[in-house]
Amino acid sequence: MVIFKHVVDLRKYMSALRTKSAKVGFVPTMGALHEGHVSLIRKAKTDDTFVICSIFINPTQFNDKSDFEKYPVTTEDDIEMLINAGCDVLFLPSVDEMYPGGATTVRGYDFGFLEQTLEGVQRPGHFHGVGQVVGRLLEIVEPHYLYLGQKDYQQCMVITMLVDLMGLKGLNVVICPTVREQDGLAMSSRNRRLTETQRSRAGVIYQCLVSIESKRESSHFSIVQKECMDLLSTKGFEVEYVALAEADTLQPADDYLKDKAMVALIAAKIGGIRLIDNLVF
Numbered sequence: 106m107v108i109f110k111h112v113v114d115l116r117k118y119m120s121a122l123r124t125k126s127a128k129v130g131f132v133p134t135m136g137a138l139h140e141g142h143v144s145l146i147r148k149a150k151t152d153d154t155f156v157i158c159s160i161f162i163n164p165t166q167f168n169d170k171s172d173f174e175k176y177p178v179t180t181e182d183d184i185e186m187l188i189n190a191g192c193d194v195l196f197l198p199s200v201d202e203m204y205p206g207g208a209t210t211v212r213g214y215d216f217g218f219l220e221q222t223l224e225g226v227q228r229p230g231h232f233h234g235v236g237q238v239v240g241r242l243l244e245i246v247e248p249h250y251l252y253l254g255q256k257d258y259q260q261c262m263v264i265t266m267l268v269d270l271m272g273l274k275g276l277n278v279v280i281c282p283t284v285r286e287q288d289g290l291a292m293s294s295r296n297r298r299l300t301e302t303q304r305s306r307a308g309v310i311y312q313c314l315v316s317i318e319s320k321r322e323s324s325h326f327s328i329v330q331k332e333c334m335d336l337l338s339t340k341g342f343e344v345e346y347v348a349l350a351e352a353d354t355l356q357p358a359d360d361y362l363k364d365k366a367m368v369a370l371i372a373a374k375i376g377g378i379r380l381i382d383n384l385v386f
C-alpha cells in the first residue's frame with residue numbers, strides 16, 4: 106500500500122493510473138478503523154477497483170469541539186488493517202493540505218431539506234462540513250466508485266446529492282450495509298470511548314430499531330416511539346431523536362406507511378458519547 110500525505114503527489118499518481126484505465130474505488134473515512142470500514146474496502150476490492158482510502162478527521166464537520174478533540178486517532182493500527190484488507194493507496198492529509206487557504210475558501214453546497222432535518226437539526230453546520238470535505242476529496246481523487254456505509258443514512262443521501270450537484274455523472278455511489286457487533290450495536294469509531302457498562306447497554310439502540318420494525322403491523326409509531334425513548338432513558342441514554350421517515354426522501358412520517366419503504370433512525374448520547382443508527386424496512 107502506498108501512502109500519500111500531499112495532494113500534489115496523490116494527483117500525479119492518480120493521473121498516471123488513469124492512463125492505464127484502472128477503475129478507481131474510493132473509501133473516505135475519519136480513521137479509527139473497524140470492520141465496518143473494512144467492509145467498504147472489501148466491497149471495493151470485489152468490484153475490482155483500485156482502492157483508495159482516505160483518513161482525515163475533518164474539523165469543519167464537528168459542531169461539538171469536545172467530540173472533535175476526543176475523536177480517536179489510531180493511525181498505526183489503521184494502516185495495518187488497510188494493508189490486510191488489500192487497500193492500494195492511503196491518503197492521509199493534514200488540515201493545511203485539505204484547506205490550504207482556510208476552510209472558508211473551500212466550496213460549500215446547499216443540501217436544502219436534507220440539512221434541516223434530524224442530524225441537520227441536532228448538528229448545525231455538520232453537513233456543510235461533510236459537503237466541503239467530500240467535495241474536495243472527490244475533486245482530488247476523481248474516483249469511478251464511491252463507497253459509503255448505510256450506518257450514516259442521512260450522510261449517504263447528502264453525499265448522493267453532492268455528487269449530483271457537482272455534476273459527477275460517471276461516479277457510482279455504492280451504499281454498503283451496516284456492520285454490527287454481536288449484540289446489534291452498529292460499529293463506530295466512537296464505540297471505543299464507551300466504558301464497559303455503557304458498552305453493555307449500547308445494544309439497546311438496535312433493539313429499539315428492531316422493535317420499531319417488528320411492530321409496524323400491530324401498533325402505531327407514536328406508541329413504539331415512546332416505548333423506545335423510555336427504554337433508552339432507563340439505560341442511561343439522553344435521546345436526541347427516535348424518528349420514522351420515508352426511506353427515499355427522509356420526509357418525516359407520523360405513523361407507518363403501508364406501501365412505502367421506511368427508515369427508523371435513532372440518535373442518543375451516553376456519557377457524552379453520541380451514537381446513531383438506523384434500520385430500513
Ligand code: AMP
Nearest residue numbers: 134135136141253254256257283284292
Ligand atoms: P467515518 O470514519 O465514521 O467517517 O466513516 C467512514 C465510512 O464508513 C462512512 O461511509 C460510514 O458510513 C462507514 N461506516 C462507519 N461505520 C460503519 C458500519 N458499522 N458499517 C458500515 N459502514 C460503516
